Amino acid sequence: xxxxxxxxxxxxxxxxxxxxxxxxxxxxxxxxxxxxSLSSQFLEGRKLFYGSVPFHWGxxxxxxxxxxxxxxxxxxxxxxxxxVRLMILExxxxxxxISMFIGLINLLIRRYTTPRLKFVxxxxxxxxxxxxxxxxxxxxxxxxNFRWGSSWFSSLLAPYLNSIFVFQPDTAAxxxxxxxxxxxxxxxxxxxxxxxxxxMIHFLVPPINYIWRPFQQVTWYWNKxxxxxxxxxxxxxxxKNN
Amino acid sequence: xDVRSQISMVFHLDKCIGCHTCSxxxxxxxxxxxxxxxMWWNNVETKPGTGYPTKWEDQxxxxxxxxxxxxxxxxxxxxxxxxxxxxxxNPNLPVIDDYYEPFTFxxxxxxxxxxxxxxxxxxxxxLITGEPIDIKMGPNWDDDLSGTPDxxxxxxxxxxxxxxxxxxxxxLERMAFFYLPRIxxxxxxxxxxxxxxxxxxxxxxxxxxxxxxxxxxxxxxxCVTACPYKKSYYNWHTGxxxxxxxxxxxxxxxxxxxxxxxxxxxIRYLGVLLYDASKIEAAINDDTDSLIDRHLDIIxxxxxxxxxxxxxMNGVADSTIHxxxxxxxxxxxxxxxxxxxxxxEFRTLPMLFYVPPLxxxxxxxxxxDNSAQSEKMNPIAKYWDDNWLYDTSTKDLWGTLxxxxxxxxxxxxLLSAGDEELIKDKWKKLMAVRIHRRRVTVGDISNEKAxxxxxxxxxxxxxxxxxxxxxxxxxxxxxxxxxxxxxxxxIEMMDFTGDTKGEVGFGIKSKLRRGL
Numbered sequence: 189x190x191x192x193x194x195x196x197x198x199x200x201x202x203x204x205x206x207x208x209x210x211x212x213x214x215x216x217x218x219x220x221x222x223x224x225s226l227s228s229q230f231l232e233g234r235k236l237f238y239g240s241v242p243f244h245w246g247x248x249x250x251x252x253x254x255x256x257x258x259x260x261x262x263x264x265x266x267x268x269x270x271x272v273r274l275m276i277l278e279x280x281x282x283x284x285x286i287s288m289f290i291g292l293i294n295l296l297i298r299r300y301t302t303p304r305l306k307f308v309x310x311x312x313x314x315x316x317x318x319x320x321x322x323x324x325x326x327x328x329x330x331x332x333n334f335r336w337g338s339s340w341f342s343s344l345l346a347p348y349l350n351s352i353f354v355f356q357p358d359t360a361a362x363x364x365x366x367x368x369x370x371x372x373x374x375x376x377x378x379x380x381x382x383x384x385x386x387x388m389i390h391f392l393v394p395p396i397n398y399i400w401r402p403f404q405q406v407t408w409y410w411n412k413x414x415x416x417x418x419x420x421x422x423x424x425x426x427x428k429n430n
Numbered sequence: 431x432d433v434r435s436q437i438s439m440v441f442h443l444d445k446c447i448g449c450h451t452c453s454x455x456x457x458x459x460x461x462x463x464x465x466x467x468x469m470w471w472n473n474v475e476t477k478p479g480t481g482y483p484t485k486w487e488d489q490x491x492x493x494x495x496x497x498x499x500x501x502x503x504x505x506x507x508x509x510x511x512x513x514x515x516x517x518x519x520n521p522n523l524p525v526i527d528d529y530y531e532p533f534t535f536x537x538x539x540x541x542x543x544x545x546x547x548x549x550x551x552x553x554x555x556x557l558i559t560g561e562p563i564d565i566k567m568g569p570n571w572d573d574d575l576s577g578t579p580d581x582x583x584x585x586x587x588x589x590x591x592x593x594x595x596x597x598x599x600x601x602l603e604r605m606a607f608f609y610l611p612r613i614x615x616x617x618x619x620x621x622x623x624x625x626x627x628x629x630x631x632x633x634x635x636x637x638x639x640x641x642x643x644x645x646x647x648x649x650x651x652x653c654v655t656a657c658p659y660k661k662s663y664y665n666w667h668t669g670x671x672x673x674x675x676x677x678x679x680x681x682x683x684x685x686x687x688x689x690x691x692x693x694x695x696x697i698r699y700l701g702v703l704l705y706d707a708s709k710i711e712a713a714i715n716d717d718t719d720s721l722i723d724r725h726l727d728i729i730x731x732x733x734x735x736x737x738x739x740x741x742x743m744n745g746v747a748d749s750t751i752h753x754x755x756x757x758x759x760x761x762x763x764x765x766x767x768x769x770x771x772x773x774x775e776f777r778t779l780p781m782l783f784y785v786p787p788l789x790x791x792x793x794x795x796x797x798x799d800n801s802a803q804s805e806k807m808n809p810i811a812k813y814w815d816d817n818w819l820y821d822t823s824t825k826d827l828w829g830t831l832x833x834x835x836x837x838x839x840x841x842x843x844l845l846s847a848g849d850e851e852l853i854k855d856k857w858k859k860l861m862a863v864r865i866h867r868r869r870v871t872v873g874d875i876s877n878e879k880a881x882x883x884x885x886x887x888x889x890x891x892x893x894x895x896x897x898x899x900x901x902x903x904x905x906x907x908x909x910x911x912x913x914x915x916x917x918x919x920x921i922e923m924m925d926f927t928g929d930t931k932g933e934v935g936f937g938i939k940s941k942l943r944r945g946l
Contacts (some may be wrong), residue, residue, distance in 0.1 A: 208779040219645070219943075219945075220645030221644055221645050221943075222943060222944070223645075223648060223672075223945060223946070224647065224648050224649045224668070224669035224670060224944035224945045225648055225649045225650065225669065226649060226669035226945055227650075227651055227664075227669065228666070229519065229520060229523055229525070229651065230523065230526055230651070230654075230664045231525070231527055231558070231665045231666050232525070233523060233525040233527055237519045240518045240519045241518050241519050243518075245518070276909040303559055303561070304526075304558050304559055307558055307559060308666060308667065309944065312946050316711075324761070338608075341894070383565055385946060386946050387944075387945060389945075390648060390649075391650055393628065395517070395626075395627030395628045395629070395648070395650060396512070396627065397629060398513070398626075398627040398628070399510060399514070400509060400512065401629055403623070403624035404619065404620070404623055404624060404633070405623055405629060405631070405632040405633065406434075406632065406633045406634075406635045407632045407633070407634060407635060407886055408635035408636065410635075420784075
């Protein structure tokens with residue numbers, strides 16, 4: 189058991205993170221054309237609503253939630269110190285989990301019952317669906333059976349994840365946990381490792397810049413004002429015109 | 431003054447014969463790829479008609495363009511808040527059925543079918559699924575179908591017309607129509623650029639061509655919604671949006687864009703306009719009534735020394751300024767004031783201008799009493815209830831303008847944001863040119879009458895001759911005044927597009943594969 193634990197809880201995270209970093213940077217740098225959310229709304233624009241919207245808002249909330257619990261475990265524990273606040277957090281997270289789960293099921297059904305979508309679907313899409321559905325189901329199972337997840341995540345898993353990132357992996361607190369929790373951790377790192385090889389990569393390129401960029405964008409090949417300016421050094425900026 | 435140059439276009443609708451050669455030229459070069467089969471960067475519509483995609487002008491359906499409410503101009507269906515919150519599901523995205531499902535025919539069945547008693551047929555199959563389909567729609571499905579209830583009657587531009595006016599319009603043999611060829615307008619205030627969350631769309635400073643960077647596009651598909659002309663298309667195979675590129679590889683090589691080069695009716699003109707970018711903001715915020723005036727105000731006189739100096743300061747090439755002075759577009763739009771932008775009320779400041787059609791509109795329809803005729807006809811043939819007379823005789827010139835077959839209101843809705851006087855003004859000029867030329871060539875019109883007509887239309891005899899020359903006689907070099915792109919100094923970005931033809935994308939150096 190020890191070897192398996194070591195592989196899945198120490199080796200796998202490092203492999204996954206390395207593959208994720210190298211793969212994503214390579215794909216972003218050299219395969220820019222392949223970076224797309226590959227929306228299929230254009231081929232089927234009705235059923236998508238009941239899948240995409242609950243899934244995406246759910247996954248967005250839960251991702252941010254896990255991230256906060258990992259980065260600021262103490263503040264989560266402080267928040268959870270009052271039962272009412274703990275209940276609010278747990279119930280909200282559970283609702284988003286259900287929303288994500290229902291969304292995924294709807295997306296899966298939509299993709300395999302709409303004839304047109306067969307032609308924009310590949311095997312990796314199925315892998316992604318099954319992996320995410322399993323992961324979400326495990327998450328809901330854990331949240332329901334082993335309460336209260338937000339608290340013990342902050343006190344057990346946050347230090348473990350932290351130990352991974354500071355290259356001093358410490359699984360002592362994780363090994364005794366139920367196998368469902370371990371499976372959830374393994375699933376998480378598998379998903380991270382698969383990001384560069386699947387359409388999930390589009391989550392790395394969210395259009396955040398849009399919030400502050402001006403509406404209109406005009407692009408010049410070169411700075412024409414500068415080129416025209418006689419004080420500009422010719423050796424540096426050869427006049428490109430006329 | 432912030433002078434920039436824009437390659438812009440004029441389409442002379444009087445000359446369009448609706449042959450679709452432009453569409454085919456464009457399709458053969460740019461969109462005969464998987465995922466792009468349904469795209470027609472250039473298409474020709476029959477007006478009145480619903481167009482492509484169906485009813486694209488009706489922004490209550492498609493939510494395209496800009497809208498002004500509470501004094502603020504915002505994108506109607508996209509924008510920062512709406513675009514980002516709807517990013518997982520765009521409620522205003524047209525789907526493929528709003529265009530048409532692309533199809534081909536199983537031609538091989540014609541030669542490979544086993545011998546039998548029946549003629550083999552080539553069944554239509556979908557280009558998406560490969561399954562046999564019943565074709566419901568095509569890119570010009572309503573070609574020449576003016577007057578039919580399914581198409582012409584559903585034209586969004588008819589909503590301002592009373593029932594009686596519509597009736598008059600459709601009366602005469604139910605066949606009064608003209609053609610409207612459309613490409614991307616390469617707007618000065620493009621809604622697609624403003625709506626793109628990933629910032630993949632940009633306007634080129636040198637020539638104003640609006641392009642989508644295929645490497646940056648992430649398929650958030652807001653541009654499809656935002657473009658009120660529906661000229662940004664989503665490639666369902668690559669997961670990228672594409673649009674008309676004004677054949678920039680051809681323009682940079684000094685060639686006319688394929689649609690313009692191949693135009694049989696020679697209706698298309700292309701040239702440089704110098705414009706003042708600092709006036710754009712005021713123009714898009716203007717009231718709808720004066721929108722077109724403000725739009726045309728942005729365009730500068732390329733002969734004005736002040737403009738030339740400012741243009742040089744801004745780095746506009748001398749060759750571009752020179753081309754602007756010979757631009758046929760400048761003549762049509764500014765000197766003769768004959769051309770108007772399509773649907774200026776969308777506030778994108780389109781830089782493709784149309785000369786309104788005159789020929790299909792000048793005859794009138796009169797109501798007459800045909801009961802005597804009906805009685806004679808009834809026993810012989812069918813019941814005769816046509817009480818309308820197609821009248822091409824005109825007693826005095828301008829009198830007919832108000833009762834033409836195409837109500838002014840219709841063309842005003844299309845080309846002048848509702849201003850009927852503007853359309854009337856163009857019609858007068860077009861008619862005056864005809865009368866003037868008739869005086870010159872046939873000589874059966876008195877000088878006094880012709881001069882009076884010219885004066886009332888507000889043009890001189892020289893202008894009329896110029897309009898006549900550019901309309902009827904213009905050679906290739908007159909119609910297309912393309913400035914050198916000076917790409918000899920730029921980095922070589924593109925391969926010969928023919929090398930990568932059939933691949934995804936066009937002319938980009940690496941082989942392109944759809945994302946996982």
